[in-house]
Amino acid sequence: MSIKVYAISGSPSAWRVLLALTFKQLEYDVQYLNLSEQEHKSEAYLELNPRGTVPSLVSNGVTLRDSIAILAWLDRAYPDKPLFGHTPEQAAHIWQVTMEASEHLRNASKGLLLPIFFQGADKKTDELAQVATTQRSEMQKLGALLVRHYFIGGDYPSAADAVCFPEARMLKRALDTRAELMEALGYQLDLSDFPDIAAWIGRIEAFEGVNKTLPPHWS
Template sequence: MTVEFWTVSGAPSPWRAALGMAFKGLDYDVHMLSAAQKEHKSDTYLALNPRGTVPTLTSGDQTLGHSIAILAWLDRTHPGSPLFGETPQEAGQIWQRTMDVFDYLPPATSAVLSPIFFDGAAEATDDLLAAADTLRSELGHLSDTLNDAPYLSGARPGAVDAVAFPHVRLIQRATETKQKIMHDLGLPGLSTISPKLTDWVARIERLPNVARTFPPHWTEASQEARQ
């Protein structure tokens, strides 16, 4: 059954769901919406997802508009390479970690990156320095989780990795493209913050199908910079 997937380039929530499909090796048709043109608020899209948010996934008569719901649905419809583990113990631990990351990492990341990427912040204000401290703490929690396993979900990539990766990769992107302010905030590079997280990012990126999930505008920007 065909899977249709609506997303916005670089948005963390749909990126999570796309990673879930990548980890399972699933094919899907992508509908890339333009946030600048507010296509996610168009009448056509609102008829599909009245909240006007991304992602939206449809398959047959199923329509889902939340990344975590999509990850859970994927495990029921395509049980191979489970995202939430195979045993009750694994499921409990992965759900606990998934929701912990979902509750704390996105706001910590947004508090630092939104002013930089969207508001053009160029100075390390007191508010940004405090936000950076919180973000380092959250990254420390992730790093500690990797002490005993190669992935945040355990021995194989799963839901925790799908939820965390977009935010960590956006932080890495900021350290590469907004070097001065990230340095001033004490976030000079992911390898300096946590070598274990750097290795984990590289491990995720080497997985089959993950490259397809990356924001298209990152590739386009790199190509323009080389010209």
Template sequence: MSIEVYWGSGSTPAWRVLLALAAKGVPYESHLLSFSNRETRTPEFLALNPRGKVPVLKNGDFVLNESLAILAYLNREFPSPPLFGLSPEETGLVWRSCLEYVGHGDPAFSVVARPLLFGQSEAQAQAIRDGLPAVYAELDALNAAVKDGFLVGGTLSAADIVWFCGLHFLQRAATRPAAANFELGLLPFGDRWPNLVTWAAKIESLPGYLETFPPHWLTSDPPSSPHLR
């Protein structure tokens, strides 16, 4: 049986799955869906995920949506290298970090990033400015947490993958033309949060990393760097 992945360019949940597969060296059949062509709304895709969201992973007859569930599944199916820790404590810490991203990191980043990415920055200008302190707080905490290498246990885990995709999402937003109207104080990340750049470089050196990078981010004007700076 072979793994199939349905994903969309620029979807950070989908990117998590591609990165986990790259980390584990698992080949897969790629189904890149176009959001603008509403390919997540076709009857064929809705039969796989009635919510119409990527990522979806298929392994034979088994179909799974929700990126964190997919990461956990892949980790059982392909145990090496482990992405959810080696001990009960590490497993708990990896899950905590993933869920802290979902519950705290992503909401903070989204207040700033989404309006810049989706043409809402004028209407949301005050919300962007008001949201910046929460972003700085998340970045301060992450910068401290990765100072010795990775987030949990000294090796790459699902937690690193989840936060990494979120940071690139933030970097992408901060390099859109609309961002020039704001003093975001984010880029280059390395000026204020140097550990983040060192840590990200280790993930960016995974074999096959560039193939996982959202393709339209590379071809847009201006393009996004596949490297955190």
């Protein structure tokens, strides 16, 4: 069964799907749309996804356009290496973290990183400091989940890891590329203030194929 994913480089939602496919060790093709040329709003793409968003996944007559829906479908279509656990208890934990992170961690990270990466923010402001406080709170919640687990859902990567990793890795990207500003906002540049998250990032990046999911524009 062929799988094609439409993405924009650096889109956290699309990145989730690429990670999930990687965790399941599935073959896929990815087509990156050019954001500056608004390819996701082109007539051809809108025929595939009328909302003009990413990701979209196409596989043998199935078309999906929501990252969480895609993760759920992948577990039904390819039950090996489940993204939502083996037991009801595991599923409950992973679903809860997945949904909370897709809203709260995503919004907190977007509030901080959108101004930094796309709006030219280059100095600390009261507004940035406030959103940084919110983002740090969400990172602390993520770190607490990793104190007793190798991955968020247990001993192997899950949907929760697929949703949380892009947010943490983009924060690390900001620390690497906007060091002075991030330090002014209270972040430690080596993530020593979030040691469990830093170690988890390393474990995810060591997983075979994850390097392929990194945003192409970072290289």
